[in-house]
Each structure stands twice: as C-alpha cells, then as structure tokens.
Amino acid sequence: MNGEELQRIASAALDERKKFDYEVNVCMGTGCLSQHSDHVRDSLTKAAEASGKSCHVRRTGCMGLCAAGPMVLIEPPLTEQAEVRYGHVHESDATEIVDSLGGEPIARLNPQLEGYFKGQHHVVLENSGHIDPEKLDEYVEHDGYKALIRALTEMTPRQVIAEIAASGLRGRGGGGYPTGLKWDTVAKANGAQKCVICNGDEGDPGAFMDRSVLESDPHRVIEGMLIAAYAVGAQEGYIYVRAEYPLAVQRLTAALREARRRGFIGKGICETTFNFDIDIRLGAGAFVCGEETALIASIEGQRGTPRPRPPYPAVRGLWGEPTLINNVETYANIAPIIRKGAQWFSSMGTERSKGTKVFALTGKVRRTGLVEVPMGITLRQVVFDIGGGVPDGKKFKAVQTGGPSGGCIPEEYLDLSISYDALISAGSMMGSGGMIVMDETSCMVDVAKYFMDFCMTESCGKCVPCRVGTYQMHRILNAITTMNGTAKDLAMLEELCDLVKHTSLCGLGQSSPNPVLSTLRYFKHEYLAHIEEHRCPAGVCKAIAEGERV
Amino acid sequence: MTQSGDVKTLKIDGRDLSARADETILDIARENGISIPTMCELEGLSSPGACRLCLVEVKGSNKLLPACITRAEEGMEVTTNSERLVNYRRMIVELLFTERNHVCSVCVSNGNCELQALGQQVGLTHVHFPYRFPKEEVDASQDRFIADHNRCILCTRCVRVCDEIEGAHTWDVMGRGIESHVVTDLHDAWGDSASCTSCGKCVQVCPTGALSEKGRSVAEMHKRRQFLPYLTMMREGHE
Numbered sequence: 001m002n003g004e005e006l007q008r009i010a011s012a013a014l015d016e017r018k019k020f021d022y023e024v025n026v027c028m029g030t031g032c033l034s035q036h037s038d039h040v041r042d043s044l045t046k047a048a049e050a051s052g053k054s055c056h057v058r059r060t061g062c063m064g065l066c067a068a069g070p071m072v073l074i075e076p077p078l079t080e081q082a083e084v085r086y087g088h089v090h091e092s093d094a095t096e097i098v099d100s101l102g103g104e105p106i107a108r109l110n111p112q113l114e115g116y117f118k119g120q121h122h123v124v125l126e127n128s129g130h131i132d133p134e135k136l137d138e139y140v141e142h143d144g145y146k147a148l149i150r151a152l153t154e155m156t157p158r159q160v161i162a163e164i165a166a167s168g169l170r171g172r173g174g175g176g177y178p179t180g181l182k183w184d185t186v187a188k189a190n191g192a193q194k195c196v197i198c199n200g201d202e203g204d205p206g207a208f209m210d211r212s213v214l215e216s217d218p219h220r221v222i223e224g225m226l227i228a229a230y231a232v233g234a235q236e237g238y239i240y241v242r243a244e245y246p247l248a249v250q251r252l253t254a255a256l257r258e259a260r261r262r263g264f265i266g267k268g269i270c271e272t273t274f275n276f277d278i279d280i281r282l283g284a285g286a287f288v289c290g291e292e293t294a295l296i297a298s299i300e301g302q303r304g305t306p307r308p309r310p311p312y313p314a315v316r317g318l319w320g321e322p323t324l325i326n327n328v329e330t331y332a333n334i335a336p337i338i339r340k341g342a343q344w345f346s347s348m349g350t351e352r353s354k355g356t357k358v359f360a361l362t363g364k365v366r367r368t369g370l371v372e373v374p375m376g377i378t379l380r381q382v383v384f385d386i387g388g389g390v391p392d393g394k395k396f397k398a399v400q401t402g403g404p405s406g407g408c409i410p411e412e413y414l415d416l417s418i419s420y421d422a423l424i425s426a427g428s429m430m431g432s433g434g435m436i437v438m439d440e441t442s443c444m445v446d447v448a449k450y451f452m453d454f455c456m457t458e459s460c461g462k463c464v465p466c467r468v469g470t471y472q473m474h475r476i477l478n479a480i481t482t483m484n485g486t487a488k489d490l491a492m493l494e495e496l497c498d499l500v501k502h503t504s505l506c507g508l509g510q511s512s513p514n515p516v517l518s519t520l521r522y523f524k525h526e527y528l529a530h531i532e533e534h535r536c537p538a539g540v541c542k543a544i545a546e547g548e549r550v
Numbered sequence: 551m552t553q554s555g556d557v558k559t560l561k562i563d564g565r566d567l568s569a570r571a572d573e574t575i576l577d578i579a580r581e582n583g584i585s586i587p588t589m590c591e592l593e594g595l596s597s598p599g600a601c602r603l604c605l606v607e608v609k610g611s612n613k614l615l616p617a618c619i620t621r622a623e624e625g626m627e628v629t630t631n632s633e634r635l636v637n638y639r640r641m642i643v644e645l646l647f648t649e650r651n652h653v654c655s656v657c658v659s660n661g662n663c664e665l666q667a668l669g670q671q672v673g674l675t676h677v678h679f680p681y682r683f684p685k686e687e688v689d690a691s692q693d694r695f696i697a698d699h700n701r702c703i704l705c706t707r708c709v710r711v712c713d714e715i716e717g718a719h720t721w722d723v724m725g726r727g728i729e730s731h732v733v734t735d736l737h738d739a740w741g742d743s744a745s746c747t748s749c750g751k752c753v754q755v756c757p758t759g760a761l762s763e764k765g766r767s768v769a770e771m772h773k774r775r776q777f778l779p780y781l782t783m784m785r786e787g788h789e
Contacts, residue, residue: 286726303723308599308619461704461723461730463600468645471728472679492679499641502614503602 001263013141020056022101023075029062037070043094061216063129066369124332128216136258139219147338160231166342168354173327176420185314186232189322194234197325200241203287204403207434209358210328214248218255224331229276237278287458305460306506349375353419363437380414394439402431405511407518427518443540444523449477451515466509469500483534483543560626569622576617590705591618594778640672651700657759658771664757691741702760708752720746
C-alpha cells in the first residue's frame, strides 16, 4: 500500500458512488438498531429496487440524534439538494421516501432538527452517518489512511509527536493529560518492546461517545493507533472494549480484518519497515477497568484492580513495558491533525483546551443524542440551542457532566464555557463526555445517591477508603433520602468525602465523592430540607421508617 | 550534587536522613525509629499500597503518597504525623472496624491482633461510623486451619504469601467493593482445595483472627512470622 494505491482506492470508491443517482443512508448504530433500523434499511432496499430508481441504500453509523431514531439521511452531493434528514422512520415509510427522491422532502418525517446540527462542528464524527463502517474503501474515499501514509513516508516519529504536541490535543478520556507529552514520554522510555492501548472501556452512566465512534468509524481509531505506534515505536497494540458493546466489537473486528488484508496492519506496513499489530480485548463489565493500570492488569489476565502510580504506564505498563494508553476519542482526533496540521486543530477551542469534544447529551432534554462541539462553547448553548432545552415546560435544574467522577452544574453556571479547567473549577469535570440534563423533578440528593451507589458497587475493593468509605457514604445518603438523616450524618458525610477524596488509591476512588461534593456545594438546601423538614423539594424521596428495607 | 547517585539524603519529620536509592520512605523511617502505621505491607512480600495507612505528606506533591512504595528521592521533605494524617489514619482504622464483625472478646487473636494494636497506635477510643454487621461465613473445612471471614480486613497478605512465597496461589480475591472476599481456589471450600499445600504461611501472616490454627481458643493464637524474612534472605542469597 502506498499513496498512489490509496488514491486509486479512493477514486474507485468515488466511481462506485457515481453509478447511483441517489444515496440513502440508514443509521445502524445501537440506538437506531434498537428501533429496528435494519428493517427500515431492508424495506428501503426493496422499495428502491421496485421503483427502478438508481439508488444506493447504505448502512452507516450513528447520525447523532438518537432521540429521533431510526434516522435516515439523503446525501446531498449527488442529488444536488440540501442534505435531508428524516427521523422516526418506519419501514412502511420506505416507498414514500424512495418516491420523494429528486422531489420535495417529506415534511411529515422531518423532525425539525436544524438547531441540533447548527452549533455543532464535526471532526471526530465527520464520517459518522456518511460511510459504511465496515467498508475500508469508503473510509479511504473520505481521506482515510492518508494521514498514516503521510506520517510514515514524510515525517519522522519526532515530527509526528511535535505535531500532536503543537495541536494542543488533550486526553479525551477524562483527565485531560496533554497527548503530545504522553507520547513523548513513551517514546523516550527505555524498553525492548512498547505497546499502544486504546481504552474503549466506556463505563460512565449516560455516556456513549466511544461506542458510537467505534461503531461508526472504526478505521479512524485504528489509523490513530497506527500513527501513535509509529511515533512512540510500538510493535503491538490492544483495543480494550467492553463486552457490553457487541456491535462495536463486531465492526472493529471486521475493520481490523480488512485493514490487515490491505496491509495497513501487520508487517512492513505501507511498504515501510514499520510493523504493528492490533488485538481486541473484551472487558468483563468492571467500571474500574477503565482506569489505566486496572485496564493493563485486565489485559494481562489479572484481576482488574488499579495499582499505585508512579511508575506510570508510560514507563512501566503492559507486561512491564512502556505503554501508551489513550481513549478512543483521542485516537479519533489524530488522523485529522496529521492530515490538516496542528494549526488547524489549535484554531478551534479555548487557550488551554483545543479542538472539539463529543458529548452524549441525555436526560431531561428535548433532543438527546451525540453532539460534537468546539471547546469553549457554553453549556447553555449545548443544553438549550442544540439540545432544545427541557421538555414538557419543566424548569431546568442542573446538568451532570463527567459521569460518576463528575458533578452537577446548576443554572447559574450555564454560561460557563466548556473546557477542562472551567469544568473543574465549577466542581465537575470533563470526564469522558457524558452530559445528563436534570429538571426540577430530579432530587439532587437522590442523584448523588444514585452515583454513590454506582461507585460503591463498582469499587474494586482494593483500598480501604474507597471500599468502606463509599459504602458508608451511600448509607448516609440512603438515610437522608428516606428522611432518616440527621445533621450529624451530614457532618459525617462531609468528613468521609474528604477522606475518600484524599486517601483513595486510584482516580475512581478519589473522584467518587464528587457528585456529593458538587451537590452539597450548589444544592445544600435540598439536603437540609430532607434533614430538617423531612421534605423532598422535588417530590422524589419518600419517608421510610428506619429498619424497613427499600 | 556531590553525592553519589546511589545514596540519597532526605528529611523525614525534620530529621536529616540518608537512604539507598532502592529504599522506600517506610524502610528509612523504620531504620530510624520513626513509626508509620501499616497494615497490608509485610516485609518479605510485595506491597500493594492498598490500606492507605502509611500515607505521608511530601513537600511539593499535592497528593498523599504511600510510604511503603514511594522511593526516597534526593532532597525530599516528608511529614509522617501531621494532624491531617493522624486524622485520616484514625478514620481508616475506624472504617476497618465497621466493615466486618471484629469482636475482640471472643477472638482467637485477642491480644495478638494487628488491627487491635493499630487501633491503639492511632489513638482510637471509639468508632463513630455505624457498624455494618454483615453475615459472614466461617470455613472450618481445612484439616488444620480455620478461615473466619468475620475477622478479615482484606489486606491480601494471604494471597501474596501463597503466590509469592509458597507458589501455590490458592488464595485470591473475588467480588467487588464491599462484597470482596478472599477465596481458596475457585471459591471452593478450603478443605477441598486442590492447590493448597497446608503449609500454613497464610495463617501466620494474617494480621487478625481471620486465619487461625484449629484448636486455639480465645487469645491463644500467636502468629509466627520468623520464616518470612528467613526464607526471603535464603532465596535471595541463592539466586
């Protein structure tokens, strides 16, 4: 494989597309599939054949607006019309859709989505919903693997690292560690072998960005890993995906097979001396395995528990070798940076948070789904302009970001611009990108209890503060939400938050008090209403006599 | 710097001390009679850094670091007994007491128990967190030993000694979080374990009355650990 061959594949794929007058994309991501988008595709294919129109019905990945699934997209370039999106498509709509091709869009199926896509800027998701995730040719047609060839043939590993560092990209998995610095550390670490790991163990409640990227554009992640491996000098790679994502695993497996067959993975990649192979490892459902040292232990076949750092995986990781471990979305950003340059990337975002971020917008919001926005946009824009605000005339209360490690941000902070540092200063964090909107019907103590329950059951049990501390905190929150809490309990809760935050072994434990701390910071009156007045302001919690089991 | 690379000088609690590069803060503290409470750590075994009792403050680091695995570095300034640390340690020991059923008066290890001693060391007068009172099992199926999960504090010394010293790896941890338990083989009864050699090392390293020899009554279980440094020394000497 070389640049010319790549060009040939791309033009062949384009020629293939030109054979058709119309292109109809059907979202076959997990969300839409659950609403039988496979039936929609089948009936569209049949309808297209019956109509005699030259129409290509394509399976694609996520189109973003999961609330309106199943989604169908009529691609613009060949119809010379504006892009048309249909939502809530039923298989019985197929004939009508095919008949309308070339004519007026069907108003009935148009879910009024314009606002949803207007404020967005797609980098990671640029191919999602536009290509068949299992077809390498379609990825190549959309400039796929160009960055890899460029890196391998025109750049030294040091130049690649310098480019990534200059782009200002920071880890998208939660911590926001500068990616260039991480790569540089692994590149400079001593080791006979080096490894590259992709962390796809997305476990936050309400987060599905990584799943969508893997399902919609697996080659993009593979290309990012290949470039990373070239930059740091690694020979073996692993993609760690949760077993709860069967479709992502299936598409990744297919993508890896295809990439290997075409010579993008394996020995002598793209006619150079660069060798790299990628294996998939399935997570067995433990949230803590998203923590890098626990993930490494899990790949090694050990019990998935974190170990103290340092040494960091960059120095001693998988099998004791220097290991680069990045999140799915981080790798998905690599190819565009190499292709378009660091300057292009760093022109987006804020001073210390560059580029875009994908969020999974869920909860009490009109338009739920996958959103990719430039850093620096305000939370208000995401929740109200893109998400359409809170439905049913209810009042917005808070938005929870960062999963169980994050916090709840109230209305007053909605004009906060989204960046790693701003979210931390507001008592939350970027996390992997879950964004759960809550309205006045949510009780914040109950929300804190939910997250604490998650942290308690997902604690690995290795260190004492997290193992027993989360249990004790959950017990107190349970007492408060059943109107059995006392002022003493509240003081004890604050004491435990401080202990667990500062003495736990890993990031999961250290951040597990965050949902409590942030709700205490902004919604202490709700705690006090439960304790002093035995009343739940949101009407969620009911008094239960102590001793009675819930 | 005029010092050779192999020797470091550092300050612990204001005292100037020297250390070999491979020594941990805990090693140096012990050499110099500075007491840092520990629980999961045991000389001769690997340290998981899990009990969090030996956390110390290091100037310039915003995180508390476990003394048992943090190596000495040139110019380090370590505080081992600030009010904050003392407070945290007391709370961690309290949490350990609330987790299972530690009833000293009827325990074989009463008077010889590291958890009990630790309570005294950190100045624990009462436990202010509520007790959990879980229902735990007692496994007396082994010929010579008893495993009483009521007394287990999940320090994993048994797991490590069985794996690292005996080489049998009979013990391991199953379950997550507060539901974690040490188990023999694949959660078989200890007496049915095919891998257990009945060597008893796990019993001797257990800090509490969780693992004990049969035939001991209250306060009669004295643990004998002399074998561990001896074995380690002999093995290292012969390697």
